[in-house]
Each structure stands twice: as structure tokens, then as C-alpha cells.
Amino acid sequence: MTHAHAAPALRMGIPITTAKLGMWLFLGTEIMFFTAFIGTYIVMRIGSPGWPTDVHITHINIALGGINTFVLIFSSYLVVYSHDALLQGKAQTAKLAMLITLICGVLFLGIKSVEYYGKFQHDILPGHIPENDRQAMNKLVNDLQYRLDGQLASMFPDVKTREDRLSELDSKLTDLQAKSPESAEFKSAAGLKKFADEFFFLRDHVRDEVSLAVSRPDMDKLRSESDASKIPPIALGTFPEHHGGEGEHHAEVDKSTVVGYLQAMQADPEISHFVSNYEVARIRPILYGNLFASNYFLMTGFHAIHVIVGLILFIMALMRNPLTIADAVFVENIGLYWHFVDLVWIFLFPLIYII
Amino acid sequence: MSHDHAESHAGTYFAVFLALCVFTGLSVLADTMHLGNKNVLRVIVMAIAVAKAMCVLLFFMHLKFERAWKYLLLAPTLILASAIPFALMPDVGMSYYTPTAPQHLEYERMQASAEHHSEGAEHHAEGEHAPAAAEH
Numbered sequence: 001m002t003h004a005h006a007a008p009a010l011r012m013g014i015p016i017t018t019a020k021l022g023m024w025l026f027l028g029t030e031i032m033f034f035t036a037f038i039g040t041y042i043v044m045r046i047g048s049p050g051w052p053t054d055v056h057i058t059h060i061n062i063a064l065g066g067i068n069t070f071v072l073i074f075s076s077y078l079v080v081y082s083h084d085a086l087l088q089g090k091a092q093t094a095k096l097a098m099l100i101t102l103i104c105g106v107l108f109l110g111i112k113s114v115e116y117y118g119k120f121q122h123d124i125l126p127g128h129i130p131e132n133d134r135q136a137m138n139k140l141v142n143d144l145q146y147r148l149d150g151q152l153a154s155m156f157p158d159v160k161t162r163e164d165r166l167s168e169l170d171s172k173l174t175d176l177q178a179k180s181p182e183s184a185e186f187k188s189a190a191g192l193k194k195f196a197d198e199f200f201f202l203r204d205h206v207r208d209e210v211s212l213a214v215s216r217p218d219m220d221k222l223r224s225e226s227d228a229s230k231i232p233p234i235a236l237g238t239f240p241e242h243h244g245g246e247g248e249h250h251a252e253v254d255k256s257t258v259v260g261y262l263q264a265m266q267a268d269p270e271i272s273h274f275v276s277n278y279e280v281a282r283i284r285p286i287l288y289g290n291l292f293a294s295n296y297f298l299m300t301g302f303h304a305i306h307v308i309v310g311l312i313l314f315i316m317a318l319m320r321n322p323l324t325i326a327d328a329v330f331v332e333n334i335g336l337y338w339h340f341v342d343l344v345w346i347f348l349f350p351l352i353y354i355i
Numbered sequence: 356m357s358h359d360h361a362e363s364h365a366g367t368y369f370a371v372f373l374a375l376c377v378f379t380g381l382s383v384l385a386d387t388m389h390l391g392n393k394n395v396l397r398v399i400v401m402a403i404a405v406a407k408a409m410c411v412l413l414f415f416m417h418l419k420f421e422r423a424w425k426y427l428l429l430a431p432t433l434i435l436a437s438a439i440p441f442a443l444m445p446d447v448g449m450s451y452y453t454p455t456a457p458q459h460l461e462y463e464r465m466q467a468s469a470e471h472h473s474e475g476a477e478h479h480a481e482g483e484h485a486p487a488a489a490e491h
Contacts (some may be wrong), residue, residue, distance in 0.1 A: 014424045028432040035433075039440030043448040050462035062386060069379050077372035080415045084365050132461050287465070288458055339415045346407045349379075350400035354386045 023333040027340050034344050037302065038351065041295045045355075050287045053355075057286055059118045065353035068111050069345060075104035076342040079335045086331055091323045094331070101338070102314045105307055112304055119293070123282045126297065129289030133236040136283040137206045137258050143282070144199050147274055151192055169193055195271040202261060209234050213256035234258065239284050259283070299348055306341045313337065371414045378407045 014021055045051055052058045082097035119125065130136035152165040159165045173193055176186040205212050210219055211232035222231055237257025253267070254260035262283075265275050286292070313334040320327055382400045390396045413419040445451055 015422055016424070024428055028428055031429075031432050032436040035436035036439045039437065040443055040447075043440050043443045046444075046448040047450055047454075048458065050458065050465065062383065066379065066383050070376065073372065073375045073379065076411065076415055077368060077375075080368050081365060084363055084368065088363055131458060287461055336416055339411050342415075343408055343411050346411065347404050350382055350404050354382060354400050355397050 017329050019329050019333055020336075023336050027336060030340055034299075034302070037295075037299050038344075038347055041299060041351065044291060044295065048288050048291065052286050052289055052292050057284065058289075058292060059122050059124055060353055061115065061118075062353045064111050064115055065349055068108050069349045071104050071108050071111070072342045072345050075101040075108075076339050078104070079331075079338050083328065083331045083335050086323065086325060086328050089325060091325075095318060095323055098314055098318055098331075102311060102318070105311045105314070108307055109304060109311075112300065115300075119296075122279060124286075124289065124293050126290050126294040129293060130283060130285045131287050131289055132285050136236055136285045137234065140258060140262060140283045141199075141203050141206050143278065144202065144275070147278075148196055148199050151195070151274065155189070155192065166196060169196070191270045191273075194268075195265075195274045198261075198265055198271065202258070205234055206258070211235065211256055212258065212261050236283075236285070237261075239280060296352060299352070303341065303344050303348060306344070310334070310338050310341055367414060371410050374410055375407055378403050378410075 016024075055062065078097045078101045082094045082101065085091075085097060086094040123129070128139075130139045149162060152162060152169070156165045156168050159168050169189060169192060173186070173189050176183065176189060180186060201216065202212070204216075204219070205214070208219070209231075210222060211234050214222065214232060225231060235257045237254055237259035239259055240263070253263045255264045259280060262275065262278070262280060266272050266278070317323070317327070317331060317334060320330075323331075382403045385396055385399045385403075390399075418425050
């Protein structure tokens with residue numbers, strides 16, 4: 001017996017390399033990590049009748065989700081193909097396959113960010129979504145108040161409170177009207193004054209829950225009304241049907257409802273620039289919308305982080321020059337990781353996009 | 356020894372890839388078919404997802420070819436992973452008490468008003484039916 005041959009590598013009782021065992025143990029923790037999110041999401045869905053499933057409301061796009069599924073499956077195939085090629089000694093083929101995998105991962109993230117952009121644009125964010133009519137009206141009032149305060153602050157940066165700024169605005173308007181009623185300055189001040197008036201009208205009606213059809217003097221009279229049933233209640237109104245194209249233009253605006261009031265403000269040339277970029281859909285109530293958004297961002301966000309980590313691993317592998325059969329264990333391990341990322345998406349796709 | 360390469364599984368992998376594509380297509384197809392019962396769709400797409408997961412686990416992740424250690428490693432993991440969903444199920448999922456969360460009440464209100472509306476619509480339709488019949 002000689003020691004010419006190297007002693008067999010220390011084995012841990014399991015016929016795989018320690019690196020691979022380590023990766024599998026890590027994937028075990030990852031399974032528990034994602035099952036916690038996916039499992040609680042399923043439980044929440046079961047316990048929440050009325051969960052938002054209308055894709056026009058949640059802005060979930062099954063086509064984008066389907067394409068992303070295909071992209072991940074394809075990349076998963078490529079990475080296993082890359083490992084296979086490396087074992088055959090075809091290092092260049094292995095590298096090419098891995099490069100395409102990398103591109104697929106970037107493509108996945110690109111499509112994902114298109115989706116995220118839509119979510120931000122429509123304000124489908126945790127804690128931002130009104131879940132009933134009352135919350136929707138309050139949200140509009142808060143958002144418009146924020147815009148009004150911003151406009152007032154930029155016009156009178158030295159004045160502190162809103163009341164003082166408004167009285168400054170009034171005196172500025174009387175000044176300008178006497179001096180130069182045709183100037184652009186007067187027009188912008190008058191526009192802001194009108195926006196403030198419209199805002200306070202809306203705010204007071206929403207606060208007192210009185211229909212917007214009631215004028216201010218009538219509203220003061222109603223204050224002494226003891227019979228609550230005689231007070232016309234405020235209504236949120238109906239939302240314009242989007243994606244319709246034609247219907248949008250022909251839709252009648254009912255100014256006595258909150259939605260109609262906002263649309264009328266957007267149509268008014270004097271004040272439209274304050275509210276034209278405010279999407280009406282931002283105040284559309286979505287029952288369980290916040291829980292939906294929390295779950296959506298938690299699951300897809302952590303998945304996207306895993307995709308980014310995977311891309312870093314692929315770059316590390318591609319930088320190994322030359323890539324040899326000795327790197328097969330490393331390639332297999334990052335492959336295992338990438339398949340797991342694919343596995344998570346396989347469950348996320350039906351759960352988020354279809355069910 | 357240097358040319359003693361492992362046997363190539365490229366063909367198997369490609370077949371699995373095609374199977375995964377077909378499965379994905381099937382889930383999208385099931386979604387676009389607008390099945391009457393939403394639960395049927397749920398069972399179908401989740402079954403497809405499990406089938407896809409098995410394809411990835413068994414072939415891409417080589418579990419089919421691994422020895423018994425895979426059970427030793429994965430069984431405790433899966434049992435522990437199911438702990439949170441099982442623990443939350445009675446309270447959050449099934450609500451063993453009468454739920455009074457604002458969303459629950461709002462949903463009940465919406466259901467009630469939808470019922471009221473459809474009843475009203477029926478009445479309306481019935482009322483309109485007579486003059487419409489008379490006209491014809």
C-alpha cells in the first residue's frame with residue numbers, strides 16, 4: 001500500500017461535495033422563507049372574501065407575467081444546458097449559454113420594472129389605497145390639499161401658514177386687478193385662487209358629508225337642519241371606463257359627485273394644470289387593496305432580489321477565465337440556485353396573475 | 356481519464372423545457388377560457404404549477420438522480436415551511452368567530468347593495484316588459 005494516490009477526499013457520509021450540500025441546505029432555508037410568504041398570502045386570500053381580482057383594477061398584466069414565466073423557464077433550461085456542456089468539456093458553449101441566461105435575467109427584471117412602474121403610476125401601493133368610498137374622498141381631499149399647499153408655498157415662500165398665504169393671495173389679487181388685470185401674474189394668481197376655492201368647497205362637503213350639488217349658502221342653511229334625512233348625502237360617483245377609448249370622451253361628468261367634481265376641475269382650463277396629472281383611478285376604492293399590494297410587493301420584491309443575486313453569480317462565473325471542468329461544481333450550484341428562483345416564480349405566476 | 360466526460364443529458368433537459376412551456380401555455384389557456392367556477396381554475400393552475408415544480412426539481416435540479424439524502428434534507432424543511440400557513444389558517448383563513456374587520460363589513464354591504472340592485476333591476480325589467488309587449 002502506497003500513498004501515491006491522494007487520499008480520498010473527506011466525505012460527510014453523503015455522496016455529494018460539501019459545496020453542493022451547503023447549497024442544498026441554503027435552499028432548504030429558502031424554501032421555508034418563501035413558503036412563509038406564499039403560504040400566508042394563500043391564507044389571507046382564503047380569509048378575505050372580495051379580494052381584488054379584476055385586472056383592470058389591480059393593473060396586473062397576465063401577458064407580461066406569462067412572458068416573464070417563459071423567460072425564466074428558458075433561462076433555467078440554459079443554465080442546466082450550460083452545466084451539461086461544461087461536463088462535456090465544451091467551455092465556450094457553456095459560457096455562451098450562461099451569457100444568454102444573464103440576458104434573460106436582465107429581461108425579466110426589465111419587464112418586472114414595467115409592472116412596478118404601472119403600480120406606482122396608479123398608486124397601487126401598500127397604505128395608499130382607499131378601500132371604501134369614504135376613504136377615497138378623504139384621499140382626494142388630502143392629495144389636493146398637499147398640491148394647494150405646495151402651490152401657495154412656492155408663490156409665498158416667506159409666509160408661514162396656509163391662512164396667511166391665502167390672505168396674501170387675496171391682497172395680491174386686488175393689487176394686480178387695479179394695476180395689470182391682463183398680466184400673466186394676475187392670471188396665475190387668479191387660477192390659484194379658483195383652485196383654492198374649489199378645494200375648500202370640496203373639502204367642506206366631504207367633511208360634512210353633504211352632496212356637492214348643495215351650494216355654499218344652502219349648506220349653511222342645512223347646518224341648522226335637525227332632520228338628517230333631509231341632508232342630501234355626498235356620493236363618490238362612477239369612474240370612467242378606461243381602456244375603452246371612445247367611452248372616455250363621451251362619458252357624462254356628474255359634478256355633484258366627487259369623481260365628477262375632480263373631472264370638472266381637470267376640464268377647467270383655468271385650474272386644470274393643478275390637477276391634470278392626477279389620475280382619477282388613484283381614488284378608486286379597492287377592497288383589500290392594501291393587503292393585496294403588501295403581498296404583491298413582498299413576494300415579487302423578494303423574488304426580484306433573488307434574481308439580482310443570481311445575475312451577480314452568473315457574472316462571477318463568466319469572469320472565471322478559462323472556465324474549466326473544475327468549475328463544474330460552482331456552475332452546478334449557481335444553477336441549483338437559479339432553478340430555485342425559477343421554482344418560486346412557477347408558483348407566483350398562477351397565484352398572482354391567474355387566481 | 357481526461358476525456359471520460361459524463362453522459363450528456365441535453366436531450367432530456369430540452370424535453371423538460373418543452374414540457375414546462377406547454378404547462379405554462381395550459382395555465383394561460385385555462386385562465387382565458389373563463390371557466391364557470393373559479394375554484395376549478397384554481398385547482399387546475401395550482402396542479403399545473405406543482406407539475407412544473409416537479410419537472411424543475413426532478414430534472415433541472417437532478418433530484419431524480421440523487422440518493423436518499425434528498426429526503427433527509429427536504430422532508431424537515433417542507434414540514435417546517437408549512438408551519439406558518441397552518442398556524443394562521445384557523446384565525447386568518449377560516450375566521451372561527453364572526454369577522455368584523457372593516458373590509459368584511461364593507462364586503463357584506465356591497466353584496467347586499469348588489470343584491471338590492473339586481474332585485475330592483477328585475478322589478479324594473481318586469482315593469483318595462485308589459486309596455487314593451489304591448490308595443491309589439
